[in-house]
Amino acid sequence: MKNQLVQQTKRAFQHHFGDPPESIFLSPGRINIIGEHVDYNDGFVLPAAIDRYICIAITERKDSDICRIIAHDFNDFYEFTISDEMIKAPSVWVNYLLGVVDEINNTGKKLKGLDMVFSGNIPMGSGLSSSAALECGFAYALNNVFNLNFTKEEIVLIGQKAENNFVGVNCGVMDQFASVFGKDDKVVMVNCDSLEYEYFDAKLEDYSLILFDSCIKHTHLTSGYNDRREEVEEGKRIIRNHFPEMVTFRDCSREMLNAVKDELSDKVYKRCLYVIEEIRRVEDAARSLAGKDYEKLGRLLTETHHGLSKEYEVSCPEIDFLVDETLKLEGVAGSRMMGGGFGGCSVNLIKTNDVRQVIDKVKNQYKKAYDIEMNVYEVKISDGTHQYKENEYSI
Incomplete structure (x- = not known):
């Protein structure tokens, strides 16, 4: 190639x-x-x-x-x-x-x-x-x-x-x-x-990383990327007013965020909650890779998708469908939206022996639901x- x-x-x-x-x-x-x-x-x-x-x-x-x-x-x-x-x-x-x-x-x-x-x-x-x-x-x-x-x-x-x-x-x-x-x-x-x-x-030993392309295209310029950044910056300013020791979001706990919740809009609260939790998940994922705990890594991927979809709100119905259908199948450790959002790919951690079966089933389900031929990228x-x-x- x-x-x-x-x-x-x-x-x-x-x-x-x-x-x-x-x-x-x-x-x-x-x-x-x-x-x-x-x-x-x-x-x-x-x-x-x-x-x-x-x-x-x-x-x-x-x-x-x-x-x-x-x-x-x-x-x-x-x-x-x-x-x-x-x-x-x-x-x-x-x-x-x-x-x-x-x-x-x-x-x-x-x-x-x-x-x-x-x-x-x-x-x-x-x-x-x-x-x-x-x-x-x-x-x-x-x-x-x-x-x-x-x-x-x-x-x-x-x-x-x-x-x-x-x-x-x-x-x-x-x-x-x-x-x-x-x-x-x-x-x-x-x-x-x-x-x-x-x-x-x-x-990854017995697992493979497989990308399912929703074929829903996006650009960051039109996907609300800059809006999300402004919302999170607003939340950071308010948290710092109460906790000046907070230099970055790595210094911010969920408890600190909840302490200022009444001063945040629901939207800004959700954006900040996602960021705080995702920072924790990255460190957990690195430890999971180091320990070859691929099942835990998969669970963390799935948690991230929930955060992206419900808290950061950058998913879309097609990607949510792909993730939900993939997670129903045997051999799937985890699945999530990847990238800026509003389209693009899901990334899936799948046991290598089950990859072909999972691809076939998800492709068929996606075609039935949206009349779109999903593209698949097996990446190294x-x-x-x-x-x-x-x-x-x-x-």
Whole structure:
């Protein structure tokens, strides 16, 4: 799958620009095992990079400051001058790239012109962070091609700031961090405040991670993402008025929240309750992985879905249906909505021997209920953003 994507992107580059690209980079999507919507709420998250990628083929233009970029999957093209002020473009995909250039320009480091083609096999709008993969892959490629000497942490923050400041989505740092720092068969628990992190083994033994794509598409710009962030910030301000020792939500207990409940709207109370409980669940999940207690891990996933659906209110009927039907079946340890919400995928922890039976039953039930053909992604935990070498092993 990886090599097919690389060859497709290389062929497209040669077709458009006449020569093969000088460099190829791969930047993965991600799943989040647990810790949804807490990356911007002071919490820990537990993501992993997966074997679905944005592939970038790129060549420096030594004679020009012009950048020519082709989005192969969209059959679209954009050209700009690297030294000009970056101005938003009509095409959404362009703005992720312009945002990266804008952030690098703000550091004072010098970029030059380039020719580039990118393509991917990360399903868009499914909660697998294709946008973060594109941002970080582009930043990583520019860092290598132009010898900018950014650290991996700096590349992560360039990707996040591009989305915050240029695209206009107040996302946290998790997606970009997972894309850059992923490792084979490892999840990474990240403190999204300090960017401190710790890897945990995630071979999962007799279990598999299976994604059920509801085929209900969303974007963070239209899904209420920014509204949720404002509601939680309102709750934090009120709690701090009574408990000034609270620096972050990691310092906040359910008892503290309940002490100020009368000053919170029902909506703000529920949002804060979800965040406090989810921060606890992430730490419990990391311990469960370390202890190979996959049944407990599954129960935590299911608790998270309840919180996302009923407290944070970012689910939708189709995703709730997928989770409910999946949890009825033998071999399922846990199931939950994944990603920003209002569509996308559920992530399911299923005994490997039962995977095929569960997929068949849920697909049939979903088709009957919504007349939608559910897509299924069997994913493996993979390495993070990297330069592709011709002898790189791939299945």
